[in-house]
Amino acid sequence: MSEIDLKRFFLEEVRLFESFPADKVExxxxxxxxxxxxxxxxxxxxxxxxxxxxxxxxxHAEISMxxxxxxxxxxxxxxxxxxxxxxxxxxGDRIVAxxxxxxxxxxxxxxxxxxxxxxxANPKAVGYxxxxxxxxxxxMSVDLVTAQARAVAxxxxxxxxxxxxxxxxxxxxLNVGISQIHFGIYDTAESGADIHGIIDNADTAVAHITVRxxxxxxxxxxxxxxxxxxxxxxxxxxxxxxxxxxxxxxxVTAIGHRVVHGGNKFSSSVVITPSVIADIxxxxxxxxxxxxxxxxxxxxxxxxxxxxxxxAVFDTAFHQTLAPYAYLYGLPYELYxxxxxxxxxxxxxxxxxxxxxxxxxxKRPLGELEIVSCHLGIGASLCxxxxxxxxxxxxxxxxxxxxxxxxxxxxxxPAVMIxxxxxxxxxPEQLSTLINTESGLKGISGISSxxxxxxxxxAEGDHRALLAHKAFCYQVRKNIGAYVAAMGGxxxxxxxxxxxxxxxxxxxxxxxxxxxxxxxxxxxxxxxxGKLGSHAVISADDSPVTIIVVTNDDxxxxxxxxxxxxxxxxxxxxxxxxxxxxxxxxxxxxxxHLAQAEVEALFGPGHQLTPMHELSQPGQFACxxxxxxxxxxxxxxxxxxxxxxxxxxxxxxxxxxxxxxxxQPPIRQSGDLAGTPGITLEGPxxxxxxxxxxxxxxxxxxxxxxxxxxxxxxxxxxxxxRVEGERELIFGDVVVRVNPAFRLAMHIDTDEGNAGNIRxxxxxxxxxxxxxx
Numbered sequence: 001m002s003e004i005d006l007k008r009f010f011l012e013e014v015r016l017f018e019s020f021p022a023d024k025v026e027x028x029x030x031x032x033x034x035x036x037x038x039x040x041x042x043x044x045x046x047x048x049x050x051x052x053x054x055x056x057x058x059x060h061a062e063i064s065m066x067x068x069x070x071x072x073x074x075x076x077x078x079x080x081x082x083x084x085x086x087x088x089x090x091x092g093d094r095i096v097a098x099x100x101x102x103x104x105x106x107x108x109x110x111x112x113x114x115x116x117x118x119x120x121a122n123p124k125a126v127g128y129x130x131x132x133x134x135x136x137x138x139x140m141s142v143d144l145v146t147a148q149a150r151a152v153a154x155x156x157x158x159x160x161x162x163x164x165x166x167x168x169x170x171x172x173x174l175n176v177g178i179s180q181i182h183f184g185i186y187d188t189a190e191s192g193a194d195i196h197g198i199i200d201n202a203d204t205a206v207a208h209i210t211v212r213x214x215x216x217x218x219x220x221x222x223x224x225x226x227x228x229x230x231x232x233x234x235x236x237x238x239x240x241x242x243x244x245x246x247x248x249x250x251x252v253t254a255i256g257h258r259v260v261h262g263g264n265k266f267s268s269s270v271v272i273t274p275s276v277i278a279d280i281x282x283x284x285x286x287x288x289x290x291x292x293x294x295x296x297x298x299x300x301x302x303x304x305x306x307x308x309x310x311x312a313v314f315d316t317a318f319h320q321t322l323a324p325y326a327y328l329y330g331l332p333y334e335l336y337x338x339x340x341x342x343x344x345x346x347x348x349x350x351x352x353x354x355x356x357x358x359x360x361x362x363k364r365p366l367g368e369l370e371i372v373s374c375h376l377g378i379g380a381s382l383c384x385x386x387x388x389x390x391x392x393x394x395x396x397x398x399x400x401x402x403x404x405x406x407x408x409x410x411x412x413x414p415a416v417m418i419x420x421x422x423x424x425x426x427x428p429e430q431l432s433t434l435i436n437t438e439s440g441l442k443g444i445s446g447i448s449s450x451x452x453x454x455x456x457x458x459a460e461g462d463h464r465a466l467l468a469h470k471a472f473c474y475q476v477r478k479n480i481g482a483y484v485a486a487m488g489g490x491x492x493x494x495x496x497x498x499x500x501x502x503x504x505x506x507x508x509x510x511x512x513x514x515x516x517x518x519x520x521x522x523x524x525x526x527x528x529x530g531k532l533g534s535h536a537v538i539s540a541d542d543s544p545v546t547i548i549v550v551t552n553d554d555x556x557x558x559x560x561x562x563x564x565x566x567x568x569x570x571x572x573x574x575x576x577x578x579x580x581x582x583x584x585x586x587x588x589x590x591x592x593h594l595a596q597a598e599v600e601a602l603f604g605p606g607h608q609l610t611p612m613h614e615l616s617q618p619g620q621f622a623c624x625x626x627x628x629x630x631x632x633x634x635x636x637x638x639x640x641x642x643x644x645x646x647x648x649x650x651x652x653x654x655x656x657x658x659x660x661x662x663x664q665p666p667i668r669q670s671g672d673l674a675g676t677p678g679i680t681l682e683g684p685x686x687x688x689x690x691x692x693x694x695x696x697x698x699x700x701x702x703x704x705x706x707x708x709x710x711x712x713x714x715x716x717x718x719x720x721x722r723v724e725g726e727r728e729l730i731f732g733d734v735v736v737r738v739n740p741a742f743r744l745a746m747h748i749d750t751d752e753g754n755a756g757n758i759r760x761x762x763x764x765x766x767x768x769x770x771x772x773x
Contacts, residue, residue: 050088169253184555318348377497602683633662
């Protein structure tokens with residue numbers, strides 16, 4: 001096909017381009033790539049990340065899926081002018097179907113950046129793609145959720161845990177501490193050449209510097225230096241590794257900073273601005289020895305790299321999904337309201353990474369797993385991760401209260417902390433400074449904070465070493481059991497951190513006696529773990545719970561979070577620049593979705609639900625039917641049934657209604673019912689008891705694909721939404737749900753509406769993208 005014929009083809013035969021002027025189509029083609037595929041060659045494969053859409057120029061292909069029996073079902077035939085790769089780019093999920101060439105195909109590959117900048121700006125093109133997605137979704141032989149789960153299972157990197165970026169460059173990570181500076185340098189184009197460095201300033205007479213890449217390590221002593229000379233020192237130190245690894249500042253494309261305390265202000269990593277720095281400094285009241293030095297490192301990096309995006313990665317951010325009943329202490333409520341005294345949790349980046357890695361190892365979606373993550377290192381904490389969200393953690397208000405930790409103070413009762421504040425007229429800042437002393441295992445053992453030194457002494461019969469080791473393992477095992485109970489089950493038990501990765505004894509004792517919970521350790525695998533790669537599975541083959549050890553690399557995790565935060569920020573800037581519309585807010589009262597079996601049990605054999613009026617979501621309606629909810633303690637009468645019927649009965653109540661019924665359902669997305677409590681339903685014909693199905697609905701936004709494109713978000717993104725009104729509020733932890741059948745609306749429950757005096761019809765605006773799942 002000649003160049004002239006090709007231009008005419010795109011203008012006249014490709015529906016995607018029918019509303020574009022000729023010069024815009026020519027620009028799109030120039031910035032895209034022409035590719036040839038032979039017959040039976042895979043153009044796209046299930047599990048791949050969607051990075052482009054394709055336009056068929058010649059030849060033919062088919063979109064198909066394989067079910068659990070290996071049977072392949074054809075979803076759509078592709079001919080000249082047809083478009084493919086749409087679903088993954090519109091929803092953000094992995095590719096859920098294969099695109100296989102039928103004969104030699106000539107294809108235009110439009111990359112994501114061109115798609116974002118050119119095609120998304122054309123409303124008619126967006127509408128066409130949305131209708132195309134809807135048609136292909138209906139043609140699937142399996143539901144979209146099942147297809148997405150299969151895509152995760154087949155993908156090599158379903159949660160984008162690599163540091164591969166859109167452009168080659170170096171990501172620098174700084175962890176500026178009180179006496180040590182840890183740094184990492186990561187290449188977005190070449191894995192395996194990561195540089196790690198530690199600058200130890202504990203000795204005021206000399207700085208001890210260690211740098212390593214792979215197995216190569218160099219050590220050097222350096223005269224004491226001021227912090228503003230840091231990058232000069234890093235250049236000198238990396239030069240010891242050889243010319244190939246010397247740090248060149250001009251290669252830096254992003255800088256990530258570990259920041260200890262983000263309070264309740266930051267629920268995700270954020271691109272650094274002057275206001276972010278001011279907030280970090282204000283939060284130093286909770287981490288007076290940490291946040292100020294973190295800020296000092298940020299200021300030096302901003303001075304040296306004023307045009308490079310820089311990100312603050314908070315230890316506390318992942319735990320901002322804790323419910324009030326999990327983060328409040330048994331203290332006067334005013335202390336929380338006035339002084340912010342509550343559980344914040346730490347090691348959040350590590351726990352989040354562990355959860356994603358666990359889902360990748362099991363080849364299951366994160367949103368269906370219950371995980372207990374044990375970060376055991378210089379600091380130690382456990383985290384209960386229920387379907388991707390932190391719901392409890394052992395660390396508290398400051399970086400120093402929580403488990404008995406190897407080298408920080410531990411198990412400080414909040415009531416004791418408040419007593420000290422009142423008796424000695426201390427501020428939270430002064431108290432945090434006081435308790436940040438060397439204790440934990442070293443305090444009990446009198447030997448060391450090194451777990452291996454304690455284990456060696458214990459092996460020789462040292463009483464205090466035995467006691468310290470037993471106390472530590474007891475705390476770990478006790479909290480594993482507590483979190484299994486809190487979540488109502490467990491799928492994965494994960495160990496990470498220096499102790500978690502290297503002490504077979506700690507892992508063994510932590511799992512001891514938990515077989516009745518399905519936690520069965522393979523002692524042979526555990527003892528002979530050897531050199532750890534990215535992870536290792538150490539559970540017995542017949543263990544219902546998968547036990548894994550995950551390699552922890554704090555600096556790499558900060559680099560990974562920094563890349564994700566920069567991408568989120570860019571998406572948000574694009575969305576705001578496009579003047580995206582507001583989101584209508586709707587208050588959702590308690591209600592019931594019934595399966596047909598429960599309909600007949602409650603209203604009589606053969607009964608069909610009676611529509612009363614339509615709801616905002618297409619195809620959904622309120623019914624004439626009502627039921628009574630009966631819990632162990634009480635009942636709620638006349639709860640509206642919503643239609644149509646579902647595969648499984650689900651009851652949605654507000655948090656304040658839990659006490660009345662005597663049950664404690666988790667906060668979940670609709671349809672995510674694993675591990676939820678049951679309830680009795682009463683109707684005019686009879687009653688029925690469901691074994692599971694009661695949830696408090698996570699606040700969420702329904703979007704059609706064209707809405708998601710305008711907002712630059714995708715399915716399962718989590719965002720913060722500002723709702724205008726008499727008491728303007730920002731709601732965090734709002735999950736985005738994208739489906740061709742949805743209509744734009746944000747749903748909150750009656751408790752959330754009452755808290756902000758919010759009424760149906762008010763408007764919300766996306767302020768921040770918290771995370772991309």
